[in-house]
Amino acid sequence: MDASTKILVVGDVRGRFKQLFSRVEQVNKKAGPFEILCCVGDFFGADKQNEELIAYKNGFKHITVPTYILGANKEEDNNYFEDLTDGEICTNLTYLGKRGVYTLSSGVKIAYISGVEAATSAASEHEFSKADVQAVRNSCLVSKSCATDYRGVDVLLTSQWPYGLQEKQNANASKLISFLSREIKPRYHFCGINGTFYECAPFRVPKDETTQFELCTRFISLADVGNAEKAKYIYALSLKPVDKSRLLDLVQKTTDEIPCPYIDLDMSGVVKKNETSESQQYFFDMDSSGNRKRRGEAGQRDKRPRIMQIDQDNCWFCLSSIKVEKHLIITVGERFYIALAKGPINSHHVLILSTKHIPCSAQLSPEDWEELEKFKGALKQLFKSLGQVVCFTERHYKTSHLIIDVLAFEEGYAWKIKHSFEDKAEEFNLEFETLPALDSPKMLPEMGPYFVAELPDDSTLITRQMKHFPLHFARDVFCSENLLNCDEKVNWKECLLEKEEETAYVEGFRKNFAPFDFTDDD
Structure with missing residues (x-):
């Protein structure tokens, strides 16, 4: 008991x-x-x-x-x-x-x-x-x-x-x-x-x-x-x-x-x-397509959550999909895999993605959550060995597949990260709540959109103020003058690499990650 x-x-x-x-x-x-x-x-x-x-x-x-x-x-x-x-x-x-x-x-x-x-x-x-x-x-x-x-x-x-x-x-x-x-x-x-x-x-x-x-x-x-x-x-x-x-x-x-x-x-x-x-x-009636019922319409509003229907064969991130760019994949676990971000900010910019189609971290099972935590822990160990700290972000808004953005910073920048989020939040009129370390999917809103950032100090920033949320918000923070000072990289489409460059980034990251890669343990 x-x-x-x-x-x-x-x-x-x-x-x-x-x-x-x-x-x-x-x-x-x-x-x-x-x-x-x-x-x-x-x-x-x-x-x-x-x-x-x-x-x-x-x-x-x-x-x-x-x-x-x-x-x-x-x-x-x-x-x-x-x-x-x-x-x-x-x-x-x-x-x-x-x-x-x-x-x-x-x-x-x-x-x-x-x-x-x-x-x-x-x-x-x-x-x-x-x-x-x-x-x-x-x-x-x-x-x-x-x-x-x-x-x-x-x-x-x-x-x-x-x-x-x-x-x-x-x-x-x-x-x-x-x-x-x-x-x-x-x-x-x-x-x-x-x-x-x-x-x-x-x-x-x-x-x-x-x-x-x-x-x-x-x-x-x-x-x-x-x-x-x-x-x-x-x-x-x-x-x-x-x-x-x-x-x-x-x-x-x-x-x-x-x-x-x-x-x-x-x-x-x-x-x-x-x-x-x-x-x-x-929380329960945000429609990412914008087709929300107006108050003046006859009849009662449908209060059930609207779930985006996805053809998994055409999902860019499901491993079973023909659209996955396999050359970006760094390592694969049972439930998650790590891949290079498309249009990365730098060579250490990667993503954690679910192998099967799951919309967000809030809907993970205990077994899913356990493996996700292992991937996060392994990445923290990798970046610590390089003298860096890591920030994990997730935007469950206008996206259908669970994607966790991972970016590392020199240790001396750790204290600046939270302040940079707060500055950008003020710029976009957003309000964030500060929570302790994210240790359970129950801390996240299962049926509603949200943005969450896990900071190096083990605190968590979360907002559910997602109407007109800036889709590049995390990159806006990371590329700000206080951190990486590269505003030209806010839009990932402006950072696209040739396939040969992407492959070189993946090989370099895979080599550095190898000592911490638990997926090779048999």
């Missing part, structure tokens, strides 16, 4: 770092080990109060449990989150980011959103907008395998309270947070910034179009660290991931439950009519 994951959550720290980490060390020794400590509310205090953190930054004191914090809730606190490398403040202290879903190695999923609700759509750094909330919602819903089997997430972290709970004591509650909690159905929802401990009885969100189950949420507000009233500011959890839990445990009701406080809320002005169902259709 899978062991439970132990998690700690604390309320507003406000510069009381020594008191917090001393208490966490005690709790960890007594009841741990805890995998993670999450902080909601205000982490930093006034400038003078934050001096306690200097000892931890300089290594004179140590944080015993990996700690992850939310962002600023006030404009004056924004500067504490600037110029962070990969969100790291010091060893074992990391800024999660503005929003996202963080998945622990155990499979526990923690959804989070930083800041307070913005008064307008133009959110400042310490605020979140409706778009931010919907992005978190979509990230949570994207991994469900069918339209009604969603089981919720394990934990939701926000600083601001949801509207619908104790409005008289908390006038600044957010309806967007209520909407988010109602939609993603967390088992536990933690928040802070109001200075009180409050734990209401559990409530159950009725089933809807995302799930056939009535899932239970426990809402907990935590007090400030070191508060004079000695109200509870630290909370310990031990739980199994929802995806590994018995369904009976998730749906079995208790006697002390209260009605869901979000059901009858007036969401006018917050979420437009039908916006919930429309945003869900975003």
Whole structure:
């Protein structure tokens, strides 16, 4: 039986770092080990109060449990989150980011959103907008395998309270947070910034179009660290991931439950009519040919996913197809093969492709995924031996066959890669989510288009914002001034080689890859 994951959550720290980490060390020794400590509310205090953190930054004191914090809730606190490398403040202290879903190695999923609700759509750094909330919602819903089997997430972290709970004591509650909690159905929802401990009885969100189950949420507000009233500011959890839990445990009701406080809320002005169902259709009703039904047409929209029908005999990438350019093939496994990219950026630009017709990585079986990981691992070893790091990208949009683009960079460029993706995303008005290492196809949207990049630091960038997505986006990033500085190679058609050059590239790559090629093991 899978062991439970132990998690700690604390309320507003406000510069009381020594008191917090001393208490966490005690709790960890007594009841741990805890995998993670999450902080909601205000982490930093006034400038003078934050001096306690200097000892931890300089290594004179140590944080015993990996700690992850939310962002600023006030404009004056924004500067504490600037110029962070990969969100790291010091060893074992990391800024999660503005929003996202963080998945622990155990499979526990923690959804989070930083800041307070913005008064307008133009959110400042310490605020979140409706778009931010919907992005978190979509990230949570994207991994469900069918339209009604969603089981919720394990934990939701926000600083601001949801509207619908104790409005008289908390006038600044957010309806967007209520909407988010109602939609993603967390088992536990933690928040802070109001200075009180409050734990209401559990409530159950009725089933809807995302799930056939009535899932239970426990809402907990935590007090400030070191508060004079000695109200509870630290909370310990031990739980199994929802995806590994018995369904009976998730749906079995208790006697002390209260009605869901979000059901009858007036969401006018917050979420437009039908916006919930429309945003869900975003994943399941994207037609790459552009023949999407218009809203004004009579009858209901067909909500089933549209699957592109492909004649595999004419697929450029299925090994059984007569159209495969076999001279580009470097090595072949049971389920995948490596080939030189057509119109390569350089001689180390290759592709990982499925031998049979599979549309995307999200639809791989466990056996497929295992071999794909072996190919990625072998390529990482190859490039490491050459003093290089590697980036893997996949665009599941306007393509019918699984293609993973592989390109290596000198080790000194590793830190630039994520920044280059972010710069290009801003240029094309794209929004990316940052996820941990891609270790399962369940982290990808099975039925919808997406673009994903696996970075050398083991983080993953993903976007499902695929309408009018630039087809050369990955090459735009790789060829940018910050990386390879060769804008003339953005379009692969401008980089086509003669067959003799392609063959020479393939032979050179095959020779370098030979020591790492597991397909020759018999």
